[in-house]
Amino acid sequence: MTLDLTQFHEIFFEESFEALDSMEAALLKLSAGEVDAELINTIFRVAHSIKGGAATFAFNEVAGFTHVLETLLDQLRAGKRQVRPDIVDVLLRSGDAMRAMLVATQRKEAIDSAGVAKLRAELERIMSESPSAAPPAAATAAPSASKSVAASGSPAPAPGWRIKFVPGPELLRHGNDPLRILRELATLGKMRVSVDAAGVPALTDLDPEVCRLRWNLEVLGQIDRAAVQAVFEWAESECELTLERIGAEPSAPAAPSVATAPAPEAATAPVSAPAAEASTRSANPDGGSIRVSIEKIDELLNSVGELVITQSVLSQLAAPLEGREAGELRSALAQLERHMRALQESVMRVRMLPISFVFNRFPRLVRDLGQRLGKKIELKVTGDTTELDKTVLEKIGDPLVHLVRNSIDHGIEMPDVRTAAGKTEHGTISLHAYHKGGNVIVEVSDDGGGLRKDKILAKALERGLVTNEVELSEERILNLIFAPGFSTADVVSDVSGRGVGMDVVRRNINELGGHIQIFSTQGQGSTIRIRLPLTLAILDGQLARVGKEVYVVPIVSIVETIQVTRERVNNVASGGQVFRLRDDYLPIVRLHSLFDIEPDYTDLLDGLLMIVEADGKRVGLFVDELMSQQQVVIKSLETNFKQVTGLAGATMLGDGRVALILDIPGVITRFQAPEERGIAKPQAA
Amino acid sequence: MSPSSVNTGNSSGALEAADTQQFLTFKLAGEEYGVGILTVQEIRGWSRVTKVPHTPDWLLGVINLRGVVVPIIDLRVKFKFANAEYNDTTVVIILTVATRVVGVVVDGVSDVITLAAAQIKPAPSLGTGADTRHIIGFGTLDERMRILMDVEKLMAGADMGLVDKAIH
Numbered sequence: 001m002t003l004d005l006t007q008f009h010e011i012f013f014e015e016s017f018e019a020l021d022s023m024e025a026a027l028l029k030l031s032a033g034e035v036d037a038e039l040i041n042t043i044f045r046v047a048h049s050i051k052g053g054a055a056t057f058a059f060n061e062v063a064g065f066t067h068v069l070e071t072l073l074d075q076l077r078a079g080k081r082q083v084r085p086d087i088v089d090v091l092l093r094s095g096d097a098m099r100a101m102l103v104a105t106q107r108k109e110a111i112d113s114a115g116v117a118k119l120r121a122e123l124e125r126i127m128s129e130s131p132s133a134a135p136p137a138a139a140t141a142a143p144s145a146s147k148s149v150a151a152s153g154s155p156a157p158a159p160g161w162r163i164k165f166v167p168g169p170e171l172l173r174h175g176n177d178p179l180r181i182l183r184e185l186a187t188l189g190k191m192r193v194s195v196d197a198a199g200v201p202a203l204t205d206l207d208p209e210v211c212r213l214r215w216n217l218e219v220l221g222q223i224d225r226a227a228v229q230a231v232f233e234w235a236e237s238e239c240e241l242t243l244e245r246i247g248a249e250p251s252a253p254a255a256p257s258v259a260t261a262p263a264p265e266a267a268t269a270p271v272s273a274p275a276a277e278a279s280t281r282s283a284n285p286d287g288g289s290i291r292v293s294i295e296k297i298d299e300l301l302n303s304v305g306e307l308v309i310t311q312s313v314l315s316q317l318a319a320p321l322e323g324r325e326a327g328e329l330r331s332a333l334a335q336l337e338r339h340m341r342a343l344q345e346s347v348m349r350v351r352m353l354p355i356s357f358v359f360n361r362f363p364r365l366v367r368d369l370g371q372r373l374g375k376k377i378e379l380k381v382t383g384d385t386t387e388l389d390k391t392v393l394e395k396i397g398d399p400l401v402h403l404v405r406n407s408i409d410h411g412i413e414m415p416d417v418r419t420a421a422g423k424t425e426h427g428t429i430s431l432h433a434y435h436k437g438g439n440v441i442v443e444v445s446d447d448g449g450g451l452r453k454d455k456i457l458a459k460a461l462e463r464g465l466v467t468n469e470v471e472l473s474e475e476r477i478l479n480l481i482f483a484p485g486f487s488t489a490d491v492v493s494d495v496s497g498r499g500v501g502m503d504v505v506r507r508n509i510n511e512l513g514g515h516i517q518i519f520s521t522q523g524q525g526s527t528i529r530i531r532l533p534l535t536l537a538i539l540d541g542q543l544a545r546v547g548k549e550v551y552v553v554p555i556v557s558i559v560e561t562i563q564v565t566r567e568r569v570n571n572v573a574s575g576g577q578v579f580r581l582r583d584d585y586l587p588i589v590r591l592h593s594l595f596d597i598e599p600d601y602t603d604l605l606d607g608l609l610m611i612v613e614a615d616g617k618r619v620g621l622f623v624d625e626l627m628s629q630q631q632v633v634i635k636s637l638e639t640n641f642k643q644v645t646g647l648a649g650a651t652m653l654g655d656g657r658v659a660l661i662l663d664i665p666g667v668i669t670r671f672q673a674p675e676e677r678g679i680a681k682p683q684a685a
Numbered sequence: 686m687s688p689s690s691v692n693t694g695n696s697s698g699a700l701e702a703a704d705t706q707q708f709l710t711f712k713l714a715g716e717e718y719g720v721g722i723l724t725v726q727e728i729r730g731w732s733r734v735t736k737v738p739h740t741p742d743w744l745l746g747v748i749n750l751r752g753v754v755v756p757i758i759d760l761r762v763k764f765k766f767a768n769a770e771y772n773d774t775t776v777v778i779i780l781t782v783a784t785r786v787v788g789v790v791v792d793g794v795s796d797v798i799t800l801a802a803a804q805i806k807p808a809p810s811l812g813t814g815a816d817t818r819h820i821i822g823f824g825t826l827d828e829r830m831r832i833l834m835d836v837e838k839l840m841a842g843a844d845m846g847l848v849d850k851a852i853h
Contacts (some may be wrong), residue, residue: 099779240801288745302752303752306750306751306752309749309752440706549735593737595736595738595739596738597736597738634829635752635753635754636754637737637747638753639753639754639785640753640754640785640787641737641747641754641755641756641784641785641787644737644738644739644740645739646738646739647738647755649736649746650754652749652752656748656749657733657735658734658735658746658747658749659735660735660737667726670739
């Protein structure tokens with residue numbers, strides 16, 4: 001029987017790409033001067049496992065090249081050769097070459113053999129150099145220590161943590177369960193537990209809600225301090241926790257690197273390192289993950305969405321019932337609802353990935369582009385464990401790349417300019433992601449020169465984007481860079497040919513239901529803040545009724561909702577109406593005439609005006625009545641029908657009916673260009 | 686399930702002879718029509734639809750079919766028949782066309798009939814006034830004639846645009 005290996009190819013490619021990512025991350029750390037045995041080990045493991053896999057599948061060119069690379073890495077690992085910037089550079093390019101070869105193999109295309117051979121020659125040249133005579137002490141000491149760790153069967157006593165866990169009396173009242181903490185701790189490694197029950201009073205005096213127990217724990221195994229602390233995260237403020245390392249502590253020189261590396265880098269390290277571990281060593285303690293296709297998850301999400309709707313139909317049916325059983329039914333349904341919400345949330349979480357998947361490409365980008373432009377740039381990444389829906393993540397990548405490139409290109413000044421301005425020679429670009437009120441905020445900031453407002457304004461005047469008559473607020477001026485046809489290249493520098501403008505960035509963000517803001521102080525730098533929804537599958541909506549129809553207006557588009565007074569409405573000669581909102585005059589969009597439906601009210605004074613905004617344009621949307629605000633599951637109209645301008649999709653209401661979700665930019669477009677079927681009535685024209 | 690194979694006539698109900706096809710027949714303005722049985726997903730009673738703005742009048746709107754948004758088409762409006770009424774006997778046939786699901790409103794469902802290839806007569810040209818591209822032919826059984834429709838061609842018509850042209 002012959003085994004068909006091709007079925008494993010995809011997995012091999014996928015794992016190799018992931019491994020290459022972690023190798024690159026490690027190399028970048030090396031290039032930042034952080035020479036650490038564990039880093040070299042990570043890189044070595046990647047090369048080794050790719051070589052093994054490639055040889056198994058008879059991808060001989062990949063295996064051959066990787067073998068040379070591995071030899072060099074082995075020398076580095078053994079401390080026979082010192083890490084030098086030029087070696088790191090070659091290694092980085094080797095990583096790229098391996099990726100290119102794998103991609104070519106995956107697509108069954110020819111491999112760029114010439115380029116590979118050249119790189120191979122370079123690697124061989126480095127290896128032919130006489131090894132550095134005196135490798136530094138740290139480099140030799142560290143690998144030997146970590147080797148003893150890598151060899152799992154080493155006789156040295158297993159290292160681990162001695163933990164003294166003294167819960168405060170309030171711990172239980174605040175919903176923390178020590179048992180749960182202990183169970184989770186046990187998943188990290190072999191655990192010895194001894195409980196100290198001396199503090200427990202006699203049964204008559206016992207208050208079951210007061211925690212009097214204390215524990216002495218020993219967890220054995222190679223465990224990160226952060227991992228242990230994470231277990232106690234929720235209880236931390238309510239207990240005394242003492243962590244003490246036991247067993248064979250890696251020898252002295254390596255100790256600081258262990259202690260320092262994970263701590264300040266806690267945000268980045270756990271993301272890249274586990275990926276490498278998982279693909280190289282199957283005996284990973286927390287490697288219990290499986291690959292599931294996104295369609296399966298979406299199917300699951302759909303079914304759960306259905307359950308939620310069915311459940312709310314049931315609740316509505318049960319509401320008018322009377323009698324004892326009805327009460328019981330209702331409470332059972334309320335319980336069902338809680339379970340449903342929990343289920344829905346867990347399924348949503350399955351789709352979520354840490355934003356590091358996008359952030360990971362930036363260290364390389366910043367390094368390469370900075371080098372090319374002769375700028376010294378440091379990249380700071382925070383909050384890269386913040387989770388986002390996979391679809392959002394996929395679509396946010398390109399706009400972010402554009403923004404970071406802009407910061408490198410136009411934001412950060414040349415070193416001499418910076419020094420002259422009294423700044424550090426190194427420019428800093430920060431990527432910062434965090435949660436805020438049901439949204440994820442991503443900020444790209446630099447400490448460069450900032451935007452030149454005068455130049456932007458001059459350019460906008462020249463292009464006819466604004467007129468001289470109006471005094472523009474600072475925000476409005478900055479926002480001009482998002483205007484289509486506004487070229488930043490002419491304004492800030494001569495580097496151009498990017499192909500994508502800021503208007504595209506903004507459009508991409510808006511398509512995701514997000515929002516982009518810009519802050520800038522001249523001479524001190526700029527910050528671009530992107531607000532993104534957690535997921536594309538669910539939308540925060542305001543239900544609005546027009547006649548018999550109910551529409552969902554995305555909350556993100558709503559500025560405010562107001563009751564109209566006569567004196568604030570002006571009739572325009574051509575038949576349109578405008579509404580005065582403070583200093584602005586807003587056109588009024590009558591949803592009933594735009595959508596050709598029978599409303600309850602046609603007089604503006606009877607209904608409500610929702611002020612909505614899209615692409616910097618504001619209009620007043622006239623509806624009969626506002627209903628509840630709720631999260632709705634977005635269903636595509638395109639699946640079985642086609643896209644309709646002005647509609648973002650549809651959703652199911654609690655009673656099982658379909659409600660259409662408005663797409664505010666589309667509504668405004670349609671309002672401004674009343675089209676073919678001549679539906680728009682005179683008031684709306 | 687591949688609806689297209691049904692309509693081209695080379696496969697049919699498993700228990701039938703190789704050259705027969707099954708059709709679901711329904712009434713529209715007094716005439717009987719038939720569609721290939723394998724395109725039919727289910728039959729539902731009339732329920733309220735949500736209107737979709739800026740769509741032709743024969744598209745009544747969309748309904749929630751177990752969590753899927755399904756457009757509902759009134760063939761009586763589409764074929765320009767008078768008196769499109771909605772009452773207790775009004776029925777919606779849910780059809781699967783290529784990858785899409787659409788509902789079609791009819792006056793009532795009649796029967797499932799089995800026709801041999803010989804019983805299906807090709808549609809004659811009805812002159813410039815009538816578009817017969819979506820008609821497979823006329824099927825005669827027990828002296829009664831049914832108009833057999835190719836649902837995919839019907840839905841792919843330029844004005845409908847519900848099925849991508851690529852499949853043809």
